[in-house]
Amino acid sequence: KSTFSRLFSWARFVLQALIPTRTMLVCHRRLRGLLRRSASVVRNYTSHSQLPEEHRMVYEMCRQFADDELVPIAGKLDKEHLYPADVISKLGELGMMGVSVDTDHGGAGMDYLAYAIAIEEISRGCASTGIIMSVNNSLYCGPVDKFATPEQKEAFLTPYAAGEKLGCFGLSEPGNGSDAGAASTTATENDDGSWTLNGRKAWITNAHEADAAVVFATTDKSLKHKGISAFIVPRDTPGFSLGNKEDKLGIRASSTADLVFENCTVPADSILGDKGMGFKIAMMTLDAGRIGVASQALGIAQAALECATKYAQGREAFGKPISSLYAIQLKLSEMACKVDAARLLTWRAAMIKDENKNYTKEAAMAKL
């Protein structure tokens, strides 16, 4: 980190104590954007060979890891719905569970393009491992890194980015998936400032293995989506329990379950960001999350393409490998085009995010 960066962090720390979070965030983001824009050159990588050294090294390392550690066990993990604890722990040691989190907070301090590349290669080996890693990075560490206070970061970011603990993201509910603004989980403020959560979150990835969750609840129904707030809820909080694991058709090594809150009381300092910021936090987090899942899909697609190509070259019909038949060649080349296009979209979204510009549209396109 440069001296200027260090000075900036110190100044931010001091100011954070004096100025309310929201103002701080806006100023911080504007200043950081200025810094980045002035120092950086617009990046435009379209192929692996154009990537800078460290991204290429991440690519090579993740590829090697996927080939050696994931491919041999991926089938078993999926068939037996086994959570890959060993692999996740190894990924944690490699810094892969907090790729774009600052090194001060246990992360690797790399940019989102590196993260996208890492997720793609890991997912190429095992899709479940990819989603576990992606949820921890984008959906848990993402909002905590952006909106938490230094004390919250110490407890709820550092061990998670370092891979010692796992996080999850509780937004969707049984009654609302796309309409995030209609959160029916409620958080009522108590006299001592603490909050009591009541409600249910559905289809939460990492639910059974998570040590904490970022949960969205309505604090003021009359304000509609401006009345939703985000909370960091540790797993062992009384009143916080889990539903049964869903039996899924795919990505079965990763647990997906309900989070149940029954009079679950959390201290006043559990709130993430300011009261009423929940919706905004959720939307911003999901933008980044889309890059993660787009990369995961890319990894799966690439693996499928490689598998199909290999099979077509081996399988014989009418005395020749079927890869010599036009219909198969057409299919394979269409697949290759789509995978390449998807990669370009994903990289573009990641690069725009790294430039601190608005990337919502590009991320949505990439996920599509």
Add this chain to the structure above:
Amino acid sequence: MRVLVGVKRVIDYAVKVRVAANKSGVELQNVKMSMNPFCEIAVEEAIRLKETKKATEVVAVSIGPKQAQDTLRTALAMGADRGILVTTDMRIDQELQPLSVAKILAKIVEEEDPSLVLLGKQSIDGDCAQTGPMLAGLLNWPQVTFAASVDVDGDKFRVERETDSGTEILEVASPALVTCDLRLNEPRYATLPNIMKAKKKKIDTRAAEDFGVDLTPRYEILEVVEPAPREAGILVEDVDQLVDKLKNEAKVIG
């Protein structure tokens, strides 16, 4: 103690190698290259020595084209402290031969003054396994090849060496040279934070010609061809038939 590690940029071990059309060598264009697996093991051992505080500094050296910088960067990402890149336009899988490599490394050893030089036992392109022994010869240092374990005891090294009949334990005085075999260790993955740190580590670049050593090849490769495809075997009914075939067809027994 300073440890010098040699790393070589070779064709990746997983690649299906093809012979170039003119039979002058192996096809290198657009082929994936990476660090020689035995060199990875050597780097890993050096890093472990640093972690157990037996070594204070690990210097990685590579001789090759500009792109060998990637190989050095990988060594740095694994934990080496700095790198030395010796650039050459000669083909390092054929033209730049072990004796020339050993001569350059000898000069670097004179400058860097390490107490231990770790090399891979051989490279997977040349398979000569000569650089290590030749370097030790030039330096007049004790050498242990095919190391399966390395221990440091004061100013002595206790090295377990693989042989055809098992292992032997040798004790040599520092400074010494050790070439690393497969069972020595399992090389680590470069962690993401280390990849970022490696960006800032120094790599000194020098030209091979600047060392003032004779780099002319001592042997010339006339032709490189693929091995003849293996013929299918034959199943025999019993021992008599086997002996008969060995005697009369293969003519390998009298």
